[in-house]
Amino acid sequence: MTAAQSTSFRIDCSYCPIRHRAVCAKCEPDELDLLNRIKIYKTCPAGQVIAIRGEQMDMVASIVSGTAMVTRSITDGRTQMIGLLLPSDFIGRPGREAAPYDITAITDVTLCCFRKRPFEQLLLDMPHVQERLLEMALDELDAARDWMLLLGRKTARERIASLLSLILRRAKLPEALAERDCRIELPISREAIANYLGLTIETVSRQLTRLAKDGIIRIDGKRGIIVPDVAELMAETGDDSDGGVIA
Amino acid sequence: MTAAQSTSFRIDCSYCPIRHRAVCAKCEPDELDLLNRIKIYKTCPAGQVIAIRGEQMDMVASIVSGTAMVTRSITDGRTQMIGLLLPSDFIGRPGREAAPYDITAITDVTLCCFRKRPFEQLLLDMPHVQERLLEMALDELDAARDWMLLLGRKTARERIASLLSLILRRAKLPEALAERDCRIELPISREAIANYLGLTIETVSRQLTRLAKDGIIRIDGKRGIIVPDVAELMAETGDDSDGGVIA
DNA sequence: GTGGTTTCTTGATCCAGATCAATGCAGGCC
DNA sequence: GGCCTGCATTGATCTGGATCAAGAAACCAC
Structure with a gap:
């Protein structure tokens, strides 16, 4: 150290x-x-x-x-x-x-x-x-x-959605996920997100704006993301909807 | 179970x-x-x-x-x-x-x-x-x-080379890796390899033949691979050559 | 042997995401 | 204010690997 x-x-x-x-x-x-x-x-x-x-x-x-x-x-x-x-x-x-x-x-x-x-x-x-x-x-x-x-099989859009829902689950209480307009603050820069998801910063940026255009999320400043409907975001992650959530 | x-x-x-x-x-x-x-x-x-x-x-x-x-x-x-x-x-x-x-x-x-x-x-x-x-x-x-x-950042060729060198290290004694013409038997099918490496079977097949054309390996039947020079294969994995090997 | 099944290879084409390049947009600092 | 310097977005283009589509080769069972 x-x-x-x-x-x-x-x-x-x-x-x-x-x-x-x-x-x-x-x-x-x-x-x-x-x-x-x-x-x-x-x-x-x-x-x-x-x-x-x-x-x-x-x-x-x-x-x-x-x-x-x-x-x-x-x-x-x-x-x-x-x-x-x-x-x-x-x-x-x-x-x-x-x-x-x-x-x-x-x-x-x-x-x-x-x-x-x-x-x-x-x-x-x-x-x-x-x-x-x-x-x-x-x-x-x-x-x-x-x-x-995620790294081996998911598309860029699915990766972004997966990351956002991961952050949501870590930051919010389970009850809060049912509410509309959940707001989260991304804890890391675009470069760090790209390194996390195995993408480039450009792709991260583009997919975020595309998710915003599709109404899945709203972008609120540099680090803020508002999720109108968490279930809708979850549907974009590509994960099976069965239980068994681990992380 | x-x-x-x-x-x-x-x-x-x-x-x-x-x-x-x-x-x-x-x-x-x-x-x-x-x-x-x-x-x-x-x-x-x-x-x-x-x-x-x-x-x-x-x-x-x-x-x-x-x-x-x-x-x-x-x-x-x-x-x-x-x-x-x-x-x-x-x-x-x-x-x-x-x-x-x-x-x-x-x-x-x-x-x-x-x-x-x-x-x-x-x-x-x-x-x-x-x-x-x-x-x-x-x-x-x-x-x-x-x-x-590997899944987030390596190219298809690097992935194949990484897998082969992983199998070599598991199957052979460290001394044996210095020898010429090491032979290994792939323990898994092309489909399993593809699922392991986050690729498709077609890409796996193509990269194997390409590595063979480049003289890095020789293909010996369906599951056999001969590696003339292990160091040369290692150089294709994309890994830093420093020590610190973990697996 | 023959026919059928599965696994592997090879070729042609396509497309998601990388790369290259420009522009916007804050701070921070003098 | 003006000028950096570091992030983020957006656009144009390129490409590695996916996808689609045939074959070839091995492995059965009969």
Whole structure:
């Protein structure tokens, strides 16, 4: 973790906003106490690189606030976003030395960091952390596989619709999705969207305006999107309408 | 698990070919004994559906022998393979009722099955299984993310080259990759390859013949491929040549 | 052997999305 | 204000891979 110009501090776990969703979610008070003793908070400004593929990583961390992106790239600069890190998501991998991907802060990010060695040691004594880590890894695996379907088989329009409905489901309560004129704020730039969806920025822009012309969405400023009817948007994702929603 | 016309039996774990790579890899003899008591072997003929997305799954299992594919599909039949299951790979997810994807046997498959409830209970008492399951899930996550890069950003030729080099690395010892004229047998049909790579069978076929014309490979019967120079093939994958190979 | 089925290859054409290029449209800064 | 600099939209053109359509080759069963 190349946290060059980041500040570090510590706050009590009981006030932590991700207390019940992060790796520590299942911890008993005594386990939490152990974690508390070795954790340290860090902040990274928007745009800062948090990890570089192949480089030594001697930290693991949870995202406390902010958004970061996980990317992989090849030879000529082609880049694919392979994950979006939101509060409570976990960075780093016990049992591996080098970072497997690049991670960059999109907004200002606060991290709850642990030195890797002590954390790995703790893992053996705290089954609740390990349990939670397994749950989270399996959820991420499901999300990654959903994304493979999108990248391998969906059209540009379906990809955009899928992303919008993903953001809707993450940002709103299930009840709110039934309402008309849901408004969401895109958390990422057009370039990041393109990298996420395996498209170019031009195609992203064009499909957004086309969806707007078709009345599926209304564009409200640079980052705002209004969805008159969520069901109508969902119908554009190409997904089977059956239940089984995973992410 | 819809194991309608499958046979079931049991053999001793100590003779098991996947004993040191499957979920049970880290088990002590006493833990193995517990697993042994609740396991049951099943076989599925090639082509049989092992799981259907959305359906109730009351089994989890390890692949003992054979190959299966994990797929996801959308509305009009477009299908994407999102994983290839080889011996020692794990099927099913503790803590989830419905199968998240479709699974189909490619060859005849032997499974080492556990009823889900007892297995989940055992998990709590056997940290070694949980540890191993976490390792395996994280490895699969890495593989899925590599595949996202392939599906989102690679050209058809790069995809084919990536697949071939993946199969080479899985099938051969690292020393053998330095030799000239490595021969591999494709484990899957053209259609399955297309579903894996997010292409059509026609494109797969064309790119294979083109790679052959360019002298990167030689085609040897329907399923055989000879690679005169592995390094030359690797150069066609589009991957950065740096270390950090994950899968 | 023959006929039928499935899998693979090859060719011709088309089109969704990439690429190239120009223009709009904010901030931020002097 | 005027001038950058960095995003976003829009248009014109090109192209890689999809689609449509035949064959060819392997693999049966009889």
